[in-house]
Amino acid sequence: MDHHSYTTEEVAKRLKVSKLTVYDLIKKGELPSYRVGRQMRVDASDLEQYITEMKTGKVQVVSSSMQVMNPLSKSDSCIISGQDLSLDMLTKHVESRLKASNMLRAYQGSLTSLIQMYQGKGDIVSLHLFDGDTGEYNIPYVKRILVGQPCIVMNLLSRTSGFYVQKGNPKQIKTWNDLCNPSIQFVNRERGSGIRVLVDEQLRINGISKTDICGYDWEESNHIGVASQVANGKADVGVGTEKVAQIVNVDFVPLIQERYDLVILKTEENMELIETVNSVLQSSEFQNELRAIGGYDISKTGQIIYETN
Incomplete structure (x- = not known):
């Protein structure tokens, strides 16, 4: 299993978007993340899954009825x-x-x-x-x-x-x-x-x-x-x-x-x-x-x- 993880800056570079867009994806629950100290991290496997879902049009967005x-x-x-x-x-x-x-x-x-x-x-x-x-x-x-x-x-x-x-x-x-x-x-x-x-x-x-x-x-x-x-x-x-x-x-x-x-x-x-x-x-x-x-x-x-x- 790949346990490599990325910082939000590295994710932004990989997706070719701004860090604020990455934060927005995390905030909406579209990109799983966790914290190490004060830094947000995204597992490599989760990022690859997100990219795959983007390519296939199967990104699962949390529905408004389920959001807190x-x-x-x-x-x-x-x-x-x-x-x-x-x-x-x-x-x-x-x-x-x-x-x-x-x-x-x-x-x-x-x-x-x-x-x-x-x-x-x-x-x-x-x-x-x-x-x-x-x-x-x-x-x-x-x-x-x-x-x-x-x-x-x-x-x-x-x-x-x-x-x-x-x-x-x-x-x-x-x-x-x-x-x-x-x-x-x-x-x-x-x-x-x-x-x-x-x-x-x-x-x-x-x-x-x-x-x-x-x-x-x-x-x-x-x-x-x-x-x-x-x-x-x-x-x-x-x-x-x-x-x-x-x-x-x-x-x-x-x-x-x-x-x-x-x-x-x-x-x-x-x-x-x-x-x-x-x-x-x-x-x-x-x-x-x-x-x-x-x-x-x-x-x-x-x-x-x-x-x-």
Whole structure:
């Protein structure tokens, strides 16, 4: 018997889908899984059976009459999407309070996650999406994308984003217009990420063409990836959070204070989840952990920023 198992990332690569799609298959009961510590695993035999059933059109989907409607039951899971370390901490706290829950982490960008939520995937989405027309974070995107979907938006924290530059900032990169210098090599974030939205909105409102930026199409999938390319001298500048600049050997030029919020759909099944998340955010234990990490503004943590009826 084959006892080999796969991580969710390996399953995603095998199926050529996103990790969030894998989590959704697990959540719906279409792909059997189990946990090893905090990691979800899928047996090789179960994955091969799923692939075979897909090819033959015999995938057995759990019928709605057999599903347990409480999304936090043992047969179901809760997906928390986003990349910040604070979300891993949040996952731990929510899981400790909802003993029957399986908390799954999806490391998707903000815009991608919000679109996935509209499509019915993801229970908690973290956002840091800048709107250049209003100068506001997140709410304009929630209103545009979650059309007809009642939801609640709670503040997780605020943090500073800016330029990662090499030590001493030898090319004196200070403004968005400096990126147009042909001698400056830029490294970008992937489409769908909050930082990519910030970059594109700043280019738009500053009248800068992406074709004028050397490296605009060079994409990294996370803050550390961007900062590391600057640190090793392959790039002169990238955009990310101040916290990562403290971890990687780069200097930081602050540009904007971004509000990092959580979005949860307001459904009857999610009421317990909403109450639990709000309780965790307002707890001294969780906030003290954020303070210990440093680099976060928690003055609005737990506040309800926006709510639909």
